[in-house]
Amino acid sequence: DMAISALAKSAWHPIGKRLGTLAFWVNRVYSTGRVSLKNSSHATEPEVNFNMLSDKRDAERLKEAFRFVAQLLQHKALVALALDPFPSTWTGRAKRISKYNRLNFGLTSIVATLMDSTSWLRRSLIRSVITDGHSVSDLLESDGLLDHFIRQNAFGNFHPTSTCRMGPALEPTSVTDPSGRVHRVSGLRVADASVMPFCPRANTNIPTIMVAEKISHAILNER
DSSP, X not given: OEEEEEESOSSSSTTGGGXXXXXXXXXXXXXXXXXXXXXXXXXXXXXXXXXXTOSHHHHHHHHHHHHHHHHHTTSHHHHTTSOSOOOOOOOHHHHHHTSOSHHHHHHHHHHHHHHTTOHXXXXXXXXXXXXXXXXXXXXXHOHHHHHHHHHHHOOOOSOOOOSSOBOOTTSTTOOBOTTSBBTTOTXXXXXXXXXXXXXXXXXXXXXXXXXXXXXXXXXXXXX
């Protein structure tokens, strides 16, 4: 239901090469979002609301994962290796500096050199330049602050599914039949991850190919 990943570097630039990341996420989510049409024009993008963490169980598990990672970093095998751990956020500053160009390489090279100079300067730069001001201990000491931090900074894991779920025509929430045909719409099928009845735990690539293969075979067999 949960996953954790260890990254040896956090970005392409010199700062990122000096920072490791322990990332965690919820695979079995209970929160559900919604995709709706703004109007009847095919040129208008739909309105997408992930409604992330609307189910309290998802937020609680992310908070539990944060506490677990913080405890893990206190293990004697990691204390000497993982220096100055901090809660990372995908801020506007981080997004801007992640763009691949010479200016960002130059700026991050300067900061990275300063980070290598002394431990107190490294900690100071992490607090003032890299983080949003919260420390790991701040978040561990306040459940309310941790909950706010999680809700403000959690983001999706790039595999949205289940917006056109497969199911019986009489089921109000179903969109397609087992062959991908959209209920009550002639000549229209869905053949991707949208038809999955609920969001799977992970690794949607191969299952999506299988869905498409199954529906393509159904189309061929109907000819």
